Amino acid sequence: MAEERKDNIILIGMPGAGKSTLGIVLAKILNYDFIDADLVIQNQCDKTLQKLIDACGPEGFIEVENQILKDIEATKSIIATGGSAVYSEDAMNHLSSIGRVVYLQISFEELVNRLHDLQERGVVLKGGIGMSLRDLYDERKPLYEQYANITVNVDHLSITAAARKVADALK
Template sequence: MEQERNNIVLIGMPGAGKSTLGIVLAKIMNLNFVDADLVIQSQCDKTLQKLIDACGPEGFIQVENEILSDLCADNSVIATGGSAVYSDDAMKHLGEIGRVVYLQISYSELVSRLSDLQERGVVLKGGIGMSLHDLYDERKPLYEQYADITVNVDDLSITAAARKVADAVK
């Protein structure tokens, strides 16, 4: 049985507001909310950072890919982790079950929102020495590649950004 494409899948940089905005968006649109990072933590019984520490960036991406490739959701807003775009199978599956919305933020906005990458469970493919700018440059084309809809959320409150996404997907 093929699943309807009735979900909204949020992708974007760590700090773009996927989880926070996703909850507000789900309320505005009367949808369920799924935080993919929490699904991964629950299935692995470890925090994201402990998973990354245990498996390394590539190992974590593999785990994330497997879990997201099998994710079942219906009438939901799905907030992915920022690294979901490293997994082609996962992104293909998510694109089949929902419309993929890229929450786009500028690099300067990202810097103002993010404090400590190490504490957030952020996957740095280039290792600990990878800068935030390197991460931004590496992921931005991937977000653009997988997005059905791009919504710039710079300088918007969470509620205003959620309304902007809701209008974009209607």
């Protein structure tokens, strides 16, 4: 992979961390394009994330997500991944090869404040429907940390303030 292709910014983090919303603001700040990976998946599969998860199960959804993410080709783009992207090693290796991975870190307490209904958000619960938010947080946090080039804590920040903090961290 040519080094000059690493001009994308890939946002990872828990559902509710602000990847999509912050990504749009960050794209404006940096004059980048914006790609919402969840919307790419929905468009390619012609189903909402939740319907896909219901139809394929968590593991099947992760396979679909992996395939679509590893095929993303972009330049000068902010790419907001779904919270479950870190379950897909191939996808994360590809995304790391085309950009810098930024982990939007939030505390568990902040996550509880931001998330209300996991079922409506299309959140992949590998442990099944009985999986608690705490279990999900504890399962994914080490994966986010593993793949991140840069970690930015966005607790208690407005979207604009968080986007500026990320932009500063990228300098």
